[in-house]
Amino acid sequence: MIAFWCETALVSIDGGAGARGSGAGGSTAAAGVRLEVENFRISSISTGVQPEPGDQVLNGVVFPAAANAHSHAFHRILRGRTHDGRGDFWVWREQMYRSAAELTPEKYEKLATAVFTEMVVSGFSSVAEFHYVHHEPEGTPYAEPHAMELALARAAVAAGIRLTLLDTLYLAGGIGTPLSPEQARFGDADAQAWLDRLASLRVEIARNFPPDMVSVGAALHSVRGVPEDALKTVARQLPDDIPLHIHLSEQPAENEACLQAYGVTPAGLLARHGLLSAQLSAVHATHLTPEDIQLLGDAGGTVVMCPSTEADLADGIGPARALSDAGAIIALGTDQHAVIDPWVEMRTLEHGERLGSGQRGRFSPQELLRAATVGATASMGTPIASALEVGAVCDLMAVAPDSVRTAGSMPQQFAFSATASDVTAVVIAGELVASNGVHVRLGAPGRLLMEALKEFS
Template identity: 50%
Template sequence: MRWYAEYAWLDGPAPVAGVLIEAEAGRFTAVTAGQPAPPGVPRLAGVTLPGLANAHSHAFHRALRGRTHDDRGSFWTWRDRMYAVAGRLDPDTYLVLARAVYAELALAGVTCVGEFHYLHHDPQGRRYTDPNVMADALAQAAADAGVRITLLDTCYLTAGVDGAPLAGVQRRFGDADATAWADRFGSWRPTGAHVRAAAAVHSVRAVPAAELPVVADWAAQRRAPLHVHLSEQPAENAACLVRYGRTPTKLLADAGVLGPDTTAVHATHLTDADVALLGGSGTGVCLCPTTERDLADGIGPAGPLSAAGVALSVGSDSHAVIDLFEEARAVEAHERLRTGRRGHFSPAQLLATAGEVGHRALGWADAGRIAVGARADLVTVRCDSVRTAGIDPAGLVFAATAADVTDVVVDGRPVVADGRHLHLDVPAELAAAIRAVTTG
């Protein structure tokens, strides 16, 4: 396949003009800049980027968008509605909802998603006959939507740092212990080249210290990514200090959870020593700015983390917004708010958080670049909308939104063209799927 990009973002600080891109068997085979448009080759008008990676997703949270802001949108309003949706999902309704959500991601330029999955069992907490049927639903949903997925199966054992047992709908999140989690998920045999199995620790609230090494060892033995919610709220830090006499970051370090294959999600409320531990261990951090501000969690220390050598990726988490341009530019914007200064990250660095770094955090190190040998993922963003008209293409990340994505190619296969998903009526599917789990 061949495409001619008006501008393409290659390995540099800004996009270059006139790029002929060729691919075969899902990989780029030639990338040639400074070329006139050849006849008969599809022209990608605007700026063409490598595929974007959403490194942190909870697909079922998409059903909450616009539904949690009564009572002035308190955290408790959000949590109660989240549990209500979690209690209604089954393998069939989850497949339909996740397929629509992943198709919305594709429309936003996302070619790979990291699904932080803890909705394992039935509403009473009993294992399904196939104990990984909910994981199967997510893998199938990604295939139907045309995107790759890293299924981050999540160990979730307790309701708090104090070890309180799971109750109510939380029971469907949990296994008996980390060994039972490992046995269950270790039996999963995903099908399709679009899916990879990986592990997650929900948080130090949900996995006791003695159980953490089991999950870390499972991931290490398979050289699989390992993700963990970290210091999302001050209350988590305070409870961890009371129970263990250590910050959550230090607890994870002592248990062998941190390392180059690990990504800490949020990392909002860190000490200087925490930042040094993350940087020194090679652990990455996934920031989710739109969710962090939607839930009033706070602004994380993106600048100090980057200065410590931490690779930053981004995710849309609860899907209050699905727009990785917004997530990426918020990394810079929130750092400006935190410090009162501008100019912390370049446009190329911000796009890398939404692309190459995110892919690497999800175990797809061969994606996120328009380069020979890389996976043939392309995202084209128009430069003639009311948001992007007249911009310098180098400043795209500070102007564009998901609505400006026109074309998406995943592993050489067109998924979105002219702003429309080629296989699904996404608005209709979203409306029906959300209605099915929020009414009745």
């Protein structure tokens, strides 16, 4: 048995882990909290106690670790390199394609290890990696089956983060447009070929990695990247025991093209083929009609907001509050990694709502914490850190209450003051993996990133 003694911890007071971010549940900051851990899960909780011999001590305020529900690890190459001059998402996308063209399995494993390490020291214990760089640059498969996918899985294991590898279907460069040469390595022959490759990948990952640390999910790049006939095939044949993600209505141009081609919005197109469900995570969902919001809410699925990316790319402010009120579950992701910081994503979500509505308090601090943790439950194939309660996986992050940012803050309101720089310890599956910004096994993520990024132009 392992035990952690927490100076202070935000513990569940009413079983919030099963709430899936619905607005129910609550927590309180308790002093002297001792967590006993068996089989990587919390087996007992005591409050108001002193540490016992052999306990691992976590100073500061301990929270459930965060879940990153949307990541493109290779986009980290672009941080600080895309800000000269004006432009929009489409201009940025061309720069992204140039970075994708440089990836090899070896370079990607090194880069992803560094990126996942940055996530871990920032307080994330799990990530959903939306992965579409499958093949050689000209589009032919690698000699080693699933070379890129296995590279990402090895990177996650090295960093100690739980990975849901979202193997992505990407067949078109736009509605009615074939893949461009820059996109060739993203594609498969057709939806059936992708389904076959997905099935093979699931077998390979299950054979080589523990399921609570690495699992396989599925993704459709977007309605721009997946024609309607392919959507029909996926709807008929996709296994119902894995998460399904899609970029949805990220740009007005996507909506306009979908309306012109199919007579409905992207959300309407998914509904037409029965793809709106609790299995689905719609990423961004920035430009929605009231009818779209109701469709997503009625489906009870997850909407993954990526506030720092949406701001960085000038995408717009998505209707997060309206989606939540309609019944959708809100989760958070770091997407292109302009920032890797769960606390920044939390408050940027709320700040966007405030700027769009002229009102404060659109999401309570507790709702923001749920969005950063259990909101991602249906988005992931691996366990999610829920409230600190018996039965929850032991994925924790400790935050300093006395930094220049958090001093004087109520622990329940750290979403409005803390940053990743205040994370003093991260525990994943009952193991201390990061301390004061340094990975226990791999060292400082900045060094890893510098070494990995040297290989890219």
